[in-house]
Amino acid sequence: MERSVGGDMGGKEDAKMLENTVKQFIEYVRKQVEEQDPVFLISVVVALAAIIITCVFLKYFLTSKTVRSAVLLVGLCDSGKTLLFSRLVSGKFKRTQTSITDSSAPYKAKSDKGTTWTLIDLPGHDSLRAQYLEKFKSAARAIVFVVDSAIFQKEVRDVAEFLYVLLTDSVICRNTPTLLVACNKQDITMAKSAKLIQQQLEKELNTLRVTRSAALGSQDGSVGGSVFLGRKGKDFEFSQLPMRVEFLECSALSNKAEEGEADIKSLEKSLAKL
Structure with a gap:
């Protein structure tokens, strides 16, 4: 030049x-x-x-910037977060039950740098997730939002509402952690693809934004809820968010159940980019 x-x-x-x-x-x-x-x-x-x-x-x-070294695993109950946590940390199958507290362990990224993050599995129950999100959100380098692809059609509203809370949180919007939407349970025949899940979530979040816009200034007890979602005057798309967003497909449990290997390479690849 x-x-x-x-x-x-x-x-x-x-x-x-x-x-x-x-x-x-x-x-x-x-x-x-x-x-x-x-x-x-x-x-x-x-x-x-x-x-x-x-x-x-x-x-x-x-x-003096805050070092954010945590990777948060979040999602609704029974989405497969805890088994995914076990697969990422140890590579092994582990019988799980609904979490009522957080679990954490070091996770070494599968990259040349081999950076180690703190992987934290947060409870998915709606009465617990807000308080645990409040506790760990400031330390989040990335957020892995786990979706049950097999029953997504039934849970799309609940999934969108939880995502809305995350994406309108002032701390998360300021820190802009990477958002990885892990469309889990792809080993099940009726599982929805990551592309379809993204499209339906964009439509649902767009509807939620309209219905909640009048209450943005009110205190409804949720985490955040003060940042406008997306761009005003345009239908919502994940590309409008200030953070990097990826939709990927994975299976913490293979079709061979306990004996089979998990299909989480796409998630590991995305985590290696952090």
């Missing part, structure tokens, strides 16, 4: 003017110091101290 000659000359002139200004200021300060004006010396010391403190504060503020 060619550089502008006029731009270079303008930049050099500005730099020269700044240099001359600094030299004049230094010369002025030197003369005042030689004259030993106490009032002026005190004012200079105070000014310099203020500048130094401001620089230190700005450096600290700009560089």
